[in-house]
Amino acid sequence: MxxxxxxxxxxxxxxxxxxxxxxxxxxxxxxxEQGWYSGVLDRNIVHVRQxxxxxxxxxxxxxxxxLISYFRLHEDIDAIYxxxxxxxxxxxxxxxxxxxxxxxxxxDPWECTVAYICSANxxxxxxxxxxxxxxxxxxxxVQLGQDIRYTFPSPEQVLExxxxxxxxxxxxxxxxxxxxHAARQVWRGELDLSRLSLSExxxxxxxxxxxxxxxxxxxxxxCIALFSLDKPEAFPIDTHIRKALISRYFPPGARLxxxxxxxxxxxxxxxxxxxxxxxxxxxxxSAAS
DNA sequence: CGCCAGGGTAGAC
DNA sequence: GTCTACCATGGC
Numbered sequence: 001m002x003x004x005x006x007x008x009x010x011x012x013x014x015x016x017x018x019x020x021x022x023x024x025x026x027x028x029x030x031x032x033e034q035g036w037y038s039g040v041l042d043r044n045i046v047h048v049r050q051x052x053x054x055x056x057x058x059x060x061x062x063x064x065x066x067l068i069s070y071f072r073l074h075e076d077i078d079a080i081y082x083x084x085x086x087x088x089x090x091x092x093x094x095x096x097x098x099x100x101x102x103x104x105x106x107x108d109p110w111e112c113t114v115a116y117i118c119s120a121n122x123x124x125x126x127x128x129x130x131x132x133x134x135x136x137x138x139x140x141x142v143q144l145g146q147d148i149r150y151t152f153p154s155p156e157q158v159l160e161x162x163x164x165x166x167x168x169x170x171x172x173x174x175x176x177x178x179x180x181h182a183a184r185q186v187w188r189g190e191l192d193l194s195r196l197s198l199s200e201x202x203x204x205x206x207x208x209x210x211x212x213x214x215x216x217x218x219x220x221x222x223c224i225a226l227f228s229l230d231k232p233e234a235f236p237i238d239t240h241i242r243k244a245l246i247s248r249y250f251p252p253g254a255r256l257x258x259x260x261x262x263x264x265x266x267x268x269x270x271x272x273x274x275x276x277x278x279x280x281x282x283x284x285x286s287a288a289s
Numbered sequence: 290c291g292c293c294a295g296g297g298t299a300g301a302c
Numbered sequence: 303g304t305c306t307a308c309c310a311t312g313g314c
Binding site: 172259 | 310311
């Protein structure tokens with residue numbers, strides 16, 4: 001089926017599909033012809049394209065609510081940017097320079113967890129390659145027209161496949177055992193990811209639970225919380241963010257722990273600190289030194 | 290060939 | 303709490 005969704009119009013911070021998807025937090029989007037993109041969301045293959053203030057899509061079933069949630073089409077993006085800008089002149093400038101940034105709401109926290117376990121000391125291309133390899137090996141094929149993709153395997157599917165395929169994929173850095181361990185924790189119910197996404201589970205608790213997984217430290221826990229658990233105050237601190245914060249707000253050579261930097265960011269940027277962090281990340285190569 | 294990539298862990302002090 | 307070696311692979 002084909003369908004079309006209205007994009008909540010924002011004059012100041014317009015929606016731009018290509019800029020949202022290219023090099024975004026979600027690694028499995030592929031570019032097709034004529035502005036179409038191919039993705040797999042929650043076991044659905046979907047093609048999306050922007051037509052002015054509409055989002056067109058092709059899929060097997062009605063994905064209106066899924067796409068509205070994923071792209072935050074009904075959210076007041078202006079309000080988020082306005083909050084950040086009012087709190088910090090530096091953020092106002094960054095918002096002007098990067099008006100197309102959106103933190104996507106990824107529907108499957110499990111896939112997000114695996115993705116960011118694989119992000120440690122890796123680049124975007126490498127992360128995407130690992131995710132595709134895992135999906136092709138252990139997921140199920142889904143087809144739309146000539147486009148064949150693979151669903152991301154559930155923890156159960158990963159466990160059924162056993163340790164051998166993950167090992168032979170040579171993921172590096174003990175990633176295969178981290179993924180297997182995480183699959184066990186989730187499958188046994190010792191870690192309930194869907195419960196972490198509820199508002200009754202506050203950010204600090206969600207973060208702490210995630211960090212009980214092997215290969216999930218503070219940075220990766222924050223990525224999972226921000227991108228798939230609806231915790232906008234989560235503030236992932238990597239090497240770029242560390243440098244950006246210190247160069248903008250502290251004397252050169254200042255020594256601060258990541259914990260101190262995270263607290264600083266949440267106090268300074270407020271509830272949407274995570275969005276501020278993404279703006280800093282976007283400007284990582286253009287930032288004045 | 291060497292260096293880097295959106296870190297995490299374990300062990301040392 | 304802070305510092306360090308080590309982890310493994312692909313891209314350039």
